[in-house]
Amino acid sequence: MNLIDFLEIEITKIINNIGYKDEVKLLVSGRPDLGDYQYNGAFSLAKKYKKNPEVIAQDIVNELNKTNYFANCEKASSFINLTINNELLITYINDLNNNLNINFPKYKDELIFLDYGGANVAKELHVGHLRSANIGEALKRLLVSVGYKTISDVHLGDWGRPMGLIIKEIQEMYPNLPYFDNNFKGEYPKLSVITNISDLNDIYPKASIKASKDEEYLEEARQITTALQNGHKGYYALWKSFYDISVADIKRIYNKLNATFDLWEGESDANKYIPEMMEYLESNNLTEISEGATIINVKEKNDNKEIPPVILIKSDGGILYDTTELATLYYRVKKINPSIMIYLTDIRQELHFVGAFRAAYKTNIVPQDTKLEHLGFGTINGSDGKPFKTRDGGVLSLQNLIDLVTIETRKLIKDNIKEEDKNELAEDLAIAAIKYADLLPNRTSDYIFDPVKFSDLNGKTGLYLLYSTVRMKSLLKKCNEANIKPSIYKILSTKEERDIIINLLKIKSIIVKSVSTRTINEIAEYLYKLTNSFNAFYGKYEILSNKDSIKQISWITLTNIVLETNLKLLNILGIDVPDKI
RNA sequence: GUCCACAUAGCUCAGUAGGAUAGAGCAACUCCCUCCUAAGGAGUAGGUCGAAGGUUCGAAUCCUUUUGUGGACACCA
Numbered sequence: 126m127n128l129i130d131f132l133e134i135e136i137t138k139i140i141n142n143i144g145y146k147d148e149v150k151l152l153v154s155g156r157p158d159l160g161d162y163q164y165n166g167a168f169s170l171a172k173k174y175k176k177n178p179e180v181i182a183q184d185i186v187n188e189l190n191k192t193n194y195f196a197n198c199e200k201a202s203s204f205i206n207l208t209i210n211n212e213l214l215i216t217y218i219n220d221l222n223n224n225l226n227i228n229f230p231k232y233k234d235e236l237i238f239l240d241y242g243g244a245n246v247a248k249e250l251h252v253g254h255l256r257s258a259n260i261g262e263a264l265k266r267l268l269v270s271v272g273y274k275t276i277s278d279v280h281l282g283d284w285g286r287p288m289g290l291i292i293k294e295i296q297e298m299y300p301n302l303p304y305f306d307n308n309f310k311g312e313y314p315k316l317s318v319i320t321n322i323s324d325l326n327d328i329y330p331k332a333s334i335k336a337s338k339d340e341e342y343l344e345e346a347r348q349i350t351t352a353l354q355n356g357h358k359g360y361y362a363l364w365k366s367f368y369d370i371s372v373a374d375i376k377r378i379y380n381k382l383n384a385t386f387d388l389w390e391g392e393s394d395a396n397k398y399i400p401e402m403m404e405y406l407e408s409n410n411l412t413e414i415s416e417g418a419t420i421i422n423v424k425e426k427n428d429n430k431e432i433p434p435v436i437l438i439k440s441d442g443g444i445l446y447d448t449t450e451l452a453t454l455y456y457r458v459k460k461i462n463p464s465i466m467i468y469l470t471d472i473r474q475e476l477h478f479v480g481a482f483r484a485a486y487k488t489n490i491v492p493q494d495t496k497l498e499h500l501g502f503g504t505i506n507g508s509d510g511k512p513f514k515t516r517d518g519g520v521l522s523l524q525n526l527i528d529l530v531t532i533e534t535r536k537l538i539k540d541n542i543k544e545e546d547k548n549e550l551a552e553d554l555a556i557a558a559i560k561y562a563d564l565l566p567n568r569t570s571d572y573i574f575d576p577v578k579f580s581d582l583n584g585k586t587g588l589y590l591l592y593s594t595v596r597m598k599s600l601l602k603k604c605n606e607a608n609i610k611p612s613i614y615k616i617l618s619t620k621e622e623r624d625i626i627i628n629l630l631k632i633k634s635i636i637v638k639s640v641s642t643r644t645i646n647e648i649a650e651y652l653y654k655l656t657n658s659f660n661a662f663y664g665k666y667e668i669l670s671n672k673d674s675i676k677q678i679s680w681i682t683l684t685n686i687v688l689e690t691n692l693k694l695l696n697i698l699g700i701d702v703p704d705k706i
Numbered sequence: 707g708u709c710c711a712c713a714u715a716g717c718u719c720a721g722u723a724g725g726a727u728a729g730a731g732c733a734a735c736u737c738c739c740u741c742c743u744a745a746g747g748a749g750u751a752g753g754u755c756g757a758a759g760g761u762u763c764g765a766a767u768c769c770u771u772u773u774g775u776g777g778a779c780a781c782c783a
Binding site: 152154155156158159163165168171172178201202203204243245282285286287392415416417418420428429430431432433434435436438439440441443445446447472473474475476477480503504510537539565566567569570571572573575578581582583584585586588589592593595596599600603604638641642646647650653654657660661663664665667668669670705706 | 708709710711712718719720721723725726727728730731732738741742743744745746747748763764775776777778779780781782783
């Protein structure tokens with residue numbers, strides 16, 4: 126059991142024995158000069174029992190001092206400050222050495238479905254896709270680490286108007302392709318005029334610009350979109366061709382980011398469930414017609430703002446974002462039926478999800494006890510505080526973003542690394558730097574992307590963590606060669622060790638909070654603190670050449686625990702640690 | 707116009723399930739390498755938490771008002 130859990134249970138019993146009912150929660154001390162942890166229950170107990178809080182605090186302190194849990198326990202005003210006995214800390218470290226998982230709480234093994242990534246077919250992954258992948262992946266790994274079952278789906282944007290625009294533009298460029306020949310019979314060939322992702326990348330922006338200027342062009346693209354959605358064979362074959370090219374490239378970049386998906390589904394997969402869903406909705410009178418469109422009204426009485434209706438069928442017969450969203454929910458419930466479904470998108474899509482979720486509950490497409498959660502995240506900005514763009518104002522691809530940081534990390538690589546490995550290592554370091562920087566701010570905050578700052582080896586950066594962790598690995602390896610191996614932690618001899626151990630104790634409450642708030646930033650922050658406290662120790666004391674073998678063994682045992690903890694937490698963040706930098 | 711979010715050190719950001727003296731990184735200034743990766747460590751300085759009221763034993767955190775910034779508001783995704 127985790128030491129803090131143990132102490133909370135013990136103190137709860139002790140205060141119950143003297144007549145105070147409270148479920149004791151220990152807080153990390155806000156005044157580390159006065160103690161490791163604090164208990165503030167005297168204030169609320171004072172209200173409950175109509176007594177002076179200082180008297181209550183003193184009563185509790187008197188009882189706690191009868192135990193041998195604390196090296197120091199005293200009250201200051203009505204705060205109770207606790208300094209944990211070193212013997213308990215030593216036991217805790219040995220427990221931790223046997224089982225790192227005592228720091229990770231266990232939740233019910235409910236199934237959580239995570240929808241993140243959100244890549245668009247025929248468009249390169251860009252800056253806007255970074256946070257969904259990083260946060261979604263980290264959240265999935267966090268949830269798994271505490272015992273949940275998860276299924277993740279990249280949920281490709283592969284079925285909306287952009288598809289129609291691309292098909293339209295390909296038609297403009299190559300009007301004689303068989304996909305556009307309505308009399309064509311037989312097997313459609315693979316797309317031969319566009320064979321790689323860079324050919325494809327230019328098409329959508331071109332089409333998008335034309336559409337914004339040319340109403341007729343846009344209208345044709347609309348019609349193509351609707352035809353595709355209604356099963357036009359030629360368009361579908363063409364779509365499938367560029368879909369394959371695009372998805373291969375999307376996978377390649379997601380792999381670099383360590384973003385992994387159990388499912389590679391998309392809006393197009395929901396398409397085949399739309400008729401069935403519409404049949405269900407209409408036969409139960411759950412839809413209405415408004416201005417020629419089929420909608421679900423999701424306003425509620427006590428709304429203090431206007432919630433637009435969910436549009437299922439446009440007045441021209443086409444379908445929309447909401448339609449596929451709802452159809453996706455429809456078949457996910459039927460096929461997978463998770464307890465919780467989590468969506469990670471830009472925070473600006475909030476209103477869309479409010480509508481879609483309301484419609485899903487209102488129509489019983491999603492059972493009332495299934496939780497739907499939309500987790501929004503903030504924007505990545507440039508140094509001017511505006512959304513990060515290329516110099517000419519275009520969208521910056523994710524690969525270009527990685528390259529920007531790789532330029533910086535390349536400078537750091539030592540000469541003892543083989544020349545042919547340097548570029549790959551530089552990119553790996555850049556990705557670690559980017560991921561850490563991306564996960565460090567609060568999920569809902571916007572942040573400024575600064576390649577130079579992120580790839581600094583000093584400061585709160587991914588590279589500092591990698592470097593420090595690699596150094597721990599290297600130390601353990603050298604000690605192992607000298608036959609100094611982690612085993613039992615015997616003495617707690619320095620302030621620096623104590624700081625590390627107190628830090629290790631904090632993990633559980635950080636994990637609990639991160640799981641409940643679905644945030645990652647405190648874990649990222651914590652990694653820095655733990656690593657920093659280890660480095661303070663590392664800088665001051667010599668392990669390898671130390672003459673005192675009892676200290677040596679204790680220290681290398683502690684080092685190993687910090688290393689394992691770092692690796693585990695970095696893994697949750699989706700950051701790989703190389704053997705050498 | 708309506709609604710939402712944000713405003714914390716020179717810069718970039720934490721902290722908002724109310725707790726003591728508001729934290730970190732960078733930048734600035736001091737110190738510390740015969741030693742396991744100094745690509746490191748220790749320290750100093752830096753703040754009326756946008757403003758004004760209120761609730762509370764206690765407010766950056768909750769409530770009201772106000773200023774500024776960003777965003778969302780049915781046939782795009």
